Amino acid sequence: xxxxxxxxxxxxxxxxxxxxxxxxxxxxxxxxxxxxxxxxxxxxxxxxxxxxxxxxxxxxxxxxxxxxxxxxxxxxxxxxxxxxxxxxxxx
Numbered sequence: 001x002x003x004x005x006x007x008x009x010x011x012x013x014x015x016x017x018x019x020x021x022x023x024x025x026x027x028x029x030x031x032x033x034x035x036x037x038x039x040x041x042x043x044x045x046x047x048x049x050x051x052x053x054x055x056x057x058x059x060x061x062x063x064x065x066x067x068x069x070x071x072x073x074x075x076x077x078x079x080x081x082x083x084x085x086x087x088x089x090x091x
Contacts, residue, residue: 015079018075018079019073019075019076019079022075023073023074023075023076024073024074024075025053025071025072025073025074026071026072026074027069027070027071027072028043028047028069028070028072030074031072031074031077034074034078035077035078035081037081046089046091047070049089049090049091050072050077050089051072051073051076051077052070052071052072052073053070053071053073054067054068054069054070054071055067055068056068
């Protein structure tokens with residue numbers, strides 16, 4: 001039982017390290033290279049269901065927003081694929 005707890009804690013620490021401190025934020029095209037089952041058609045239809053971020057800056061004088069393209073957390077999405085979480089995405 002103690003061994004299982006230790007293994008679980010090491011796994012959690014490694015996951016935290018990858019997803020918090022070593023996360024790689026990539027474009028959709030780069031993500032498709034790493035996770036090849038996600039293709040352009042899938043992204044066009046379901047890409048909004050993945051965890052993603054966009055940087056938006058607003059001009060102070062005009063109030064005009066300017067945004068980047070979406071970026072995706074590579075390690076988190078790879079974990080979601082390996083644990084089956086991607087199967088549970090709901091539209």
